[in-house]
Amino acid sequence: MGKMEKRTKWCHEHINWCCWGHVFAGLGVAWLISLAWHYSLVALVLGIVFLVAWLVVFMISLFAKQ
Numbered sequence: 001m002g003k004m005e006k007r008t009k010w011c012h013e014h015i016n017w018c019c020w021g022h023v024f025a026g027l028g029v030a031w032l033i034s035l036a037w038h039y040s041l042v043a044l045v046l047g048i049v050f051l052v053a054w055l056v057v058f059m060i061s062l063f064a065k066q
Helices: 003-013 015-036 040-061
Strands: none
Touching: 003 015, 003 040, 015 040
């Protein structure tokens, strides 16, 4: 079984983690897109923080023990 199949299986077993990961990814992208209208250091920092949180959730699901 490959890494992505293991990750998919893990996500089916831990649906709340996957939901939070998608929320973090969406908020991160939204904050970074908001920079297009008005450059703000707060938007940049929040966008990066949420994308890093998404990466953490993704890495947890990718390298979790099955």
